[in-house]
Amino acid sequence: MKRQQNRTLGAFEKTFWLLDQIDSKDFCLAAHISGTQPVEQWRKAIDLVQQRHPNLSVRVTLDELARPALQHVENLPIPLRVVQVEQDYRWEWEVEKELSVRFNTTEGPLLRVVLLQKADSTVLILTANHTVADGTSLSYLTRDILLAVTGKELEVLEPQVSNDQTLDLPQDLPAQTAEQVLDLKMKPEVVNPLVSSHRFPASTTRHLLERARQENTSVHGALCAAVLMATRKMRPQWDQTRMEVVSPVCTRGALHLDDNFGLNITTQSVFFEHQPYLSFWDLARLAKAGLGGTSSVEYTTGYLSFFRSIVFGHNDIEQMLDALKQAFNHHIMVTNLVRVKYKTDFGPLKLEALYGPMVRSGKGMEQTIGALTTNGSLCLTNTSDTPIPGLLLEMEQILDKACQDTVVSKTECAVR
Numbered sequence: 001m002k003r004q005q006n007r008t009l010g011a012f013e014k015t016f017w018l019l020d021q022i023d024s025k026d027f028c029l030a031a032h033i034s035g036t037q038p039v040e041q042w043r044k045a046i047d048l049v050q051q052r053h054p055n056l057s058v059r060v061t062l063d064e065l066a067r068p069a070l071q072h073v074e075n076l077p078i079p080l081r082v083v084q085v086e087q088d089y090r091w092e093w094e095v096e097k098e099l100s101v102r103f104n105t106t107e108g109p110l111l112r113v114v115l116l117q118k119a120d121s122t123v124l125i126l127t128a129n130h131t132v133a134d135g136t137s138l139s140y141l142t143r144d145i146l147l148a149v150t151g152k153e154l155e156v157l158e159p160q161v162s163n164d165q166t167l168d169l170p171q172d173l174p175a176q177t178a179e180q181v182l183d184l185k186m187k188p189e190v191v192n193p194l195v196s197s198h199r200f201p202a203s204t205t206r207h208l209l210e211r212a213r214q215e216n217t218s219v220h221g222a223l224c225a226a227v228l229m230a231t232r233k234m235r236p237q238w239d240q241t242r243m244e245v246v247s248p249v250c251t252r253g254a255l256h257l258d259d260n261f262g263l264n265i266t267t268q269s270v271f272f273e274h275q276p277y278l279s280f281w282d283l284a285r286l287a288k289a290g291l292g293g294t295s296s297v298e299y300t301t302g303y304l305s306f307f308r309s310i311v312f313g314h315n316d317i318e319q320m321l322d323a324l325k326q327a328f329n330h331h332i333m334v335t336n337l338v339r340v341k342y343k344t345d346f347g348p349l350k351l352e353a354l355y356g357p358m359v360r361s362g363k364g365m366e367q368t369i370g371a372l373t374t375n376g377s378l379c380l381t382n383t384s385d386t387p388i389p390g391l392l393l394e395m396e397q398i399l400d401k402a403c404q405d406t407v408v409s410k411t412e413c414a415v416r
Contacts (some may be wrong), residue, residue: 004159005054005072005159006071006072006159007055007159007161007162007165008067008070008172009070009149010163010199010304011162011308012265013313014307014402015042015310015311017131018320018324019324019328020103020105020129023191023360024099024102024360025130025359026099026103026128026130026139027128027130027133027358027359028095028099028127028128028136028138028357029126029142029355030091030095030124030355031124031355032123032352032355033121033122033123033351034352035349037348037349039115039117039364041149041156042082042113043150045145046080046113047078048107048156050380051210052144052154053144054072054157054159055070055110056109056110056111057074057076057108058070058072059071059076059108059191060106066174076108077109077247078109078111078223079109081112081115081140082117083116085117087118089116089386091123092197094114094116095195096195098114098125099127099191099358100190100191110128111126111261112128113126114127121352124365126138126142131263132261133246133262134250134264134265135265135337135356135370137333137339139340139354141261141321144259146346148347150346150349157259157260157381160257160258160262164308166255167255167301169304173313174394176315177315191360194386196391196392197382198380198396199353200377200378200380201377201394202375204372204378204396205377207403208222210413211402215285217281217288217303218288220288220291220336221284221285221286221287222284222402224270224283224287224334225281225284225287225398226398227369227391227395228287230321230395231331234390234391240274241274241331243331244270244271244330244331244332245269245287245331246269246328246332246334247267247291247336248267249265249267249291249295250265251265251300252264254299254300255297266294266299266300266303267303268294269290269330270286270291280398280401281350319392328356328361330367331362331366332367333362333369335359335368336372337354337370337372339372340354340372340374352375354372355381356372357370357381358381360383360385361383365384365386365390366384367384367391368382368384369392369395370383
């Protein structure tokens with residue numbers, strides 16, 4: 001049964017669409033897979049998942065009220081690029097290439113696929129435009145592609161409504177405040193972000209999880225503390241700076257959403273003063289406490305209401321852009337998908353590791369840490385136009401030391 005997506009964008013979808021006019025907000029996930037399949041099978045699988053997810057067959061166009069809207073497009077194949085590589089080929093190079101190529105949202109589709117084929121393994125790279133997707137979307141899409149390529153049937157999903165509509169918030173009915181709607185032209189500058197990755201052993205990941213629980217915090221809190229301490233040490237100009245660490249928050253649980261390919265996140269910032277007397281675990285607890293209550297309907301409603309006040313109610317796109325240019329000035333983003341929430345065995349194929357999300361999240365100096373645990377092993381990535389060399393290894397050393405200290409001891413937040 002064919003289902004088509006045709007609707008106006010919700011507030012945060014519109015925010016990402018507007019931000020994409022200023023600067024690229026495309027993002028990637030990379031799946032390491034044991035086993036191979038013929039290219040024709042991957043092509044067929046991609047076509048099948050496109051039929052399953054209505055947002056994979058859309059473009060973004062302005063309607064008669066100058067509102068950006070998702071519009072279904074027939075015969076809109078998802079691009080697939082296949083590269084034959086050696087076993088030791090650095091997959092991050094292909095992610096860097098993908099993040100430097102912008103989507104044309106007025107034409108669609110808003111997803112691309114890269115297949116790195118090795119002798120006995122595969123790397124599947126998914127790149128999406130943030131207007132219609134988030135990291136969890138790409139994780140579920142990875143699962144769906146692996147199911148389809150191994151011969152499993154996929155249920156066709158209903159078009160997902162915006163989070164605004166799920167919460168029964170009023171539709172955007174803009175007043176004509178601008179005589180002429182700004183003719184949007186995507187910023188032409190080419191971006192060249194760099195990507196690094198690191199995979200923790202399962203034993204280290206398990207120890208970190210157990211210790212975080214003992215310390216009344218979370219792995220996410222520990223990752224925030226580790227990257228905070230590492231960046232203060234490795235980037236001297238941030239040593240005594242009031243640091244902003246932002247975390248995306250998934251809304252699927254709070255809003256009882258399905259596995260649809262869509263944008264279902266909010267964000268929350270936690271600020272850290274220069275307080276070198278705080279221990280590692282003190283910082284981790286502060287990071288966790290700063291996210292308290294964010295996985296709720298109330299928080300999601302308030303978050304969307306803030307952006308609705310900026311991008312809804314008028315048609316002055318230039319005014320919207322001016323307001324949004326002041327947003328997302330964080331130093332660090334920790335975008336943590338927690339763990340793969342499905343079985344990783346797919347018959348002849350096995351999902352060994354999933355890396356990401358990999359995204360440029362701010363203005364260029366920020367460090368974006370992607371975190372995701374697959375088969376018990378935590379995988380980290382760092383994406384930045386100006387990456388701090390060795391940041392992920394420094395984070396690992398900080399985490400190892402914190403986990404080795406006795407529970408009663410304090411790991412001072414000394415940075416020099």
